[in-house]
Amino acid sequence: MTLPVPNLDDRTFQELVDEAKRLVQKRCPEWTDHNVSDPGVTLIEAFATMVDQLVYRLNRVPEKNYLAFLDLIGVRLYPPTAARADVTFWLSAPQPEPVRIAAGTQVATVRTETEEAVVFSTAADLAVVPCELGRLATGPATGTVTDRTSELALGRDVPCFGPRPEPGDCLYAGLSAAVPGCAVVLRLDCRVDGVGVDPTDPPLRWEALCGDEWLPCEVDQDETGGFNKAGDVILHVPAGHATAVRAGAPAGWLRCRLLPAAPGQPAYVASPTVRAASAFTIGGSVQALHAENVAAEVLGVSEGVAGQSFQVARAPVEPTGDPFVVEVAEGDGWTPWHRVDDFASSTPADRHFTVDLGSGRVDFGPAVRQPDGSVREFGAVPAKDSTVRARAYRTGGGRRGNVSAGALRILRSSVPFVARVENRRPAVGGVDGESVDNARVRGPMTLRTLHRAVVPADYERLAQQAAPGAARVRCVPAAEPGEDPDGASAGGVRLLVVPAGRGDAQGRIDFRDLEPPADMLRAIASWLHERCPVGTRLVVEPPLYQGVTVAARIQAGYGAAAGPLKEAALSALYRHFSPLTGGPDGQGWPFGRPVHAGEVFAVLQRVPGVELVEDVKLFPADPYTGERTDPVGRIVLAPHSLVFSYRHDVQVR
Numbered sequence: 173m174t175l176p177v178p179n180l181d182d183r184t185f186q187e188l189v190d191e192a193k194r195l196v197q198k199r200c201p202e203w204t205d206h207n208v209s210d211p212g213v214t215l216i217e218a219f220a221t222m223v224d225q226l227v228y229r230l231n232r233v234p235e236k237n238y239l240a241f242l243d244l245i246g247v248r249l250y251p252p253t254a255a256r257a258d259v260t261f262w263l264s265a266p267q268p269e270p271v272r273i274a275a276g277t278q279v280a281t282v283r284t285e286t287e288e289a290v291v292f293s294t295a296a297d298l299a300v301v302p303c304e305l306g307r308l309a310t311g312p313a314t315g316t317v318t319d320r321t322s323e324l325a326l327g328r329d330v331p332c333f334g335p336r337p338e339p340g341d342c343l344y345a346g347l348s349a350a351v352p353g354c355a356v357v358l359r360l361d362c363r364v365d366g367v368g369v370d371p372t373d374p375p376l377r378w379e380a381l382c383g384d385e386w387l388p389c390e391v392d393q394d395e396t397g398g399f400n401k402a403g404d405v406i407l408h409v410p411a412g413h414a415t416a417v418r419a420g421a422p423a424g425w426l427r428c429r430l431l432p433a434a435p436g437q438p439a440y441v442a443s444p445t446v447r448a449a450s451a452f453t454i455g456g457s458v459q460a461l462h463a464e465n466v467a468a469e470v471l472g473v474s475e476g477v478a479g480q481s482f483q484v485a486r487a488p489v490e491p492t493g494d495p496f497v498v499e500v501a502e503g504d505g506w507t508p509w510h511r512v513d514d515f516a517s518s519t520p521a522d523r524h525f526t527v528d529l530g531s532g533r534v535d536f537g538p539a540v541r542q543p544d545g546s547v548r549e550f551g552a553v554p555a556k557d558s559t560v561r562a563r564a565y566r567t568g569g570g571r572r573g574n575v576s577a578g579a580l581r582i583l584r585s586s587v588p589f590v591a592r593v594e595n596r597r598p599a600v601g602g603v604d605g606e607s608v609d610n611a612r613v614r615g616p617m618t619l620r621t622l623h624r625a626v627v628p629a630d631y632e633r634l635a636q637q638a639a640p641g642a643a644r645v646r647c648v649p650a651a652e653p654g655e656d657p658d659g660a661s662a663g664g665v666r667l668l669v670v671p672a673g674r675g676d677a678q679g680r681i682d683f684r685d686l687e688p689p690a691d692m693l694r695a696i697a698s699w700l701h702e703r704c705p706v707g708t709r710l711v712v713e714p715p716l717y718q719g720v721t722v723a724a725r726i727q728a729g730y731g732a733a734a735g736p737l738k739e740a741a742l743s744a745l746y747r748h749f750s751p752l753t754g755g756p757d758g759q760g761w762p763f764g765r766p767v768h769a770g771e772v773f774a775v776l777q778r779v780p781g782v783e784l785v786e787d788v789k790l791f792p793a794d795p796y797t798g799e800r801t802d803p804v805g806r807i808v809l810a811p812h813s814l815v816f817s818y819r820h821d822v823q824v825r
Contacts (some may be wrong), residue, residue, distance in 0.1 A: 181227040188220040239608070242615045246514065246623075249611055251488045251529035253641040254566070255462040255573030255602030256689065257595040259292065259580055260355060260408070263300060264591035266452040271300040271589050273458065276465045278584040279593050281575055289582065290575055291568070292460040292599070295493075300354055305451035307346030309419040313429060317344060319419040329363060329445040332399050332428070337440040339375075339432040343399075346423030347451055352413040355455035356426070358405040360396055361448035368441030374398030375433045375440075377797070378405070381425040382412030388796075389426065392596070399444030408457060408596075434800055435723050435791065436821065459689075460580070460595075462573025462602055463490040463566035471534060474500070476556025478539035478549050487532025488605060490566035492691055498525050498534060501559040508563070515550035524551040530605050534562070573602035574674065597682055600673040601641040601689075625704040635667055635712075638699035639692045643752055644670040646763055648812045650711055664709035667696065668812060670751055670760070678739065679746035679753065683795050683816060686751065688714050715763070718809050719793030719818035720749050721800055722772055725786045727825050732781035734824040741779050741822045748775045751814040761815045767807040776822075786825070793818040 183191075193206055193216065206213060259279055263271060275297050283289040308324050310332065311317035320330045333341035345358060369375070376398060379386040387410045395403025407426065418425050433439035464486075471482035489496060499506035500523075509523040515537045518524045526535045537551020554560060580595040617633060625631045628647035635645040650664025671692065673685040697712045704710060722745050728737050748754050748771075754761040772788045789803040795816045809815065 181230055183227060185220055185224045188223055189217055192216045192220065238612065238615075242611060245615070245618060247611055247615050247618055248528060249530045249608070250606035250637065250640050251491055252569030252605040253601060253603040253639075254490045254492065254569040255571075255575070255599040256295075256459055257292065257575075257580065257597065257599035258457045259294065259460040259593060259595050260455055260457045261298065261300070261587070261590050262355070262455040262592050262594070263453075263589050265589070266454060267300070267302055267589055270302065271456075271587075273298040273300070273456070273587055273590070277587065278464065279460060279580045279595075280582045280584055281579045282582060290462065290573055290579070291464055291584070292462050292573070292580055293465055293566070294458050294460045296458055298353060298456050298458040300453055300456040301349055301351050303347040303349045303351050303354075303356065303424065303451060303453050305345060305358070305449055306348045307344070307419060307421050307423050308446070308449055309344040309346070311342060311344070311419075312338075313340040313342050317342075317419045319421070324446070324449060327447065329365075329447050331365075331443040331445050333430055333440065333443040335443065337430055337443050339430055341430045341443075343428045343446070344418060345426045345428075345449070345451065346418065346421060347426065348423065350413045350415045350424035351409050351453055353411040353456050353458060354409050354413075354453050355392065355457065356407050356409055357452055357454050358407065358426075359403075359450045359452075360399065360405065360446055361402045362396055362399045363445050363447065364400050365442055365445045368438055369398045369400070370438045371397030371400055373437060375431040375437055377429045377431050378407050379427050379429060380407075380409045380413045381416050381418070381427070382410055383414060383416075386427065386429075387412065390596070398440075399446065406454070431797075432799055434721070434819070435789070435803070457596075461490070461492070461566070461568070462570070462599065463493075463568035465564065465566055466562070467564045469562045469565075471498070471560045471562060474554035474556060474558045474560055476553060478537060478551075478553050480536045480554070482534045482560055484532035484534065484562060484565065484567075486567040487530070488567065488569060489527065489529040489532055490569050491529055492695075493566050494564065496527055496529075496565050497563040498527075499561050499563050500554045501561075502555070506561070506563075509552075518551040520549040520552060522551055532567075534560075569602065570604045571602045573599055575599045577676075597685065598674060598676070600685055601671060603640045603672065606640075623703055625700055631665060631667060631700065631704070634700055634703055635669070635696045638696045639669070641672050641692060642669050642688070642696075643672040644760055645696075646715065646812060650709055664711065665704070666711045666713070667700070668715035668763075669693065669696065669712060670715065670814070673752060675746065675750070675753075678743045679750065680817065681746075681750060681752065683717075683818075686714065686717065686816070715751075716810055716813040717751070717795050717816040718767075718807065718813055719795040719800075720767055720807060720815050721791040721793045721818050722749070722820045722822075723789040723791065723803075724772065724776055724821070725788075725823045725825060726776055726779075726782050727784040727786055729781050729783035732783075737779070737781045738822050738824045741776055741782065741824075742820055744775050744779050745772070745820045745822070746817045749815050749817045751816065754815065764809050764811045764813060765815075766809055767815060769805045 277294045280289040280291045307321050309317045309319045332343040378389040380389050390408040392406040394405050498509045509525050512524045539547050539549045577598050583593045631647040632645045646668040648666050650666045669688045671688045675681040693712045769788050769790050773785050776785045791800045793800040
């Protein structure tokens, strides 16, 4: 049972007026007119109003004391977190030399009459590397690769796959240079030989060789209809693309792999052919944050006394990126001071400061009078009249940065050879700063654990503190029963992190948005290593995902249009089988919970306009490769794994 909060004075305005009138009757019995029209009653009501305001302030004393106590135990409001998105810079034309886009380049949304522009800044340098097609080869995914470059040079038709196309057959394209993070155009001249395939939905997957593994490429545009006509294929190559040797030649290798046909998807009967091919780079992508960079900002001039405070000009301070560093002018240079959480361990010689990221306030160490009358300084004091500045920081963050796909299209500074900019996927991860009400709730939990991770709930709560942009955190043993027979992982802790994100209008989530950023994982690991027991083996990683594909046939009710009903049914499936919004309570699919076909019937039957759910099939799918197996009635998830909706299909009758 929680302790009741005392009401120091519970009298209301009317009770104060009535009490004053009773006192008037005792002290002045000759005053008999107590109606509201009497001037004396007017004075009584005026004083009662003033006393009522004093009572309200008095009753807020416990709240003020509570917040002051939270401040004493080190509870601070969490600052907002910046949203992030991959931004693509498109060139006006292919360039013979690399085009370099510096970190900090700003892009923004369109400013309107009612809303200011949302500004993003690139987090790293981007080099758009030129390339051309150097090699063309064919072969299976794991077998011998045959070089077809000479045949292509002679104008012969090169078959993309084997005589009888089988899943795993590949067409390899070797670029003259690796193009990490770039957008590449493959210009292909193909004949109409790929018989049997649906040109709008071919079972193909483009991949790039990154080190020792093939990673998927995002296909921005495919005009070839599955290698059945001339056109361009625009690929976004992963950032890890590197030069490697295949077919006896070093190149930046790309490949198009033939996948097993999905249920209801036509497959190739004969191999398509290519008679001419070329390649060039047309753009590049880099991550951008909803934050602006501020460099060398002067905070003020030191007075040479302890306990000084300065304020940054553009609060709040975004917590990611390089550490916040304050510099003090000494002689002809700048001396860096180091940020600490508090001054408890600071000596008078330590150049320490604290910063409240939410408000942007920078504090230097105080001087405290000791019981014996002496004064002790906690931290050094900047010399009098010396200039204090912030070396660099980022400002921004909040939910406002979660803009939709295509919203970032304004380039705020001119970049040579760049024609336009866009974000192909929605920005995710933006979280507003913490409210005072939430800090009140967090105070007792802070006292209970004293910032130490002991039980799983402590690890999860502290991880949320380190990374407010994480939507879900799950603490599990480092190894499941039976996975570690030698006991090497005994006592280890594994944290599964699901980043905050959002789907499109239909509820579909891009699988890449469920991959936590590397800096988020590093921040959680660094934060917890300082607070977990000594010797704890800690692993911070994303959970395993089990892809689920639903193929359903429904019957529309009287008057229901087939098109909108299909969209509503697909939206219900994508939202229910989601790691963020799915599950029975809509708070995300429970870890390890299996998927039953009967549950799909229930989800579809609740869609308005559905008369009858005639048939449902469940297909386990690999969200990394897109491969699906035979239909099953129940999909069992590995412990502590989540589901991911992969290309549902609904037919309306």
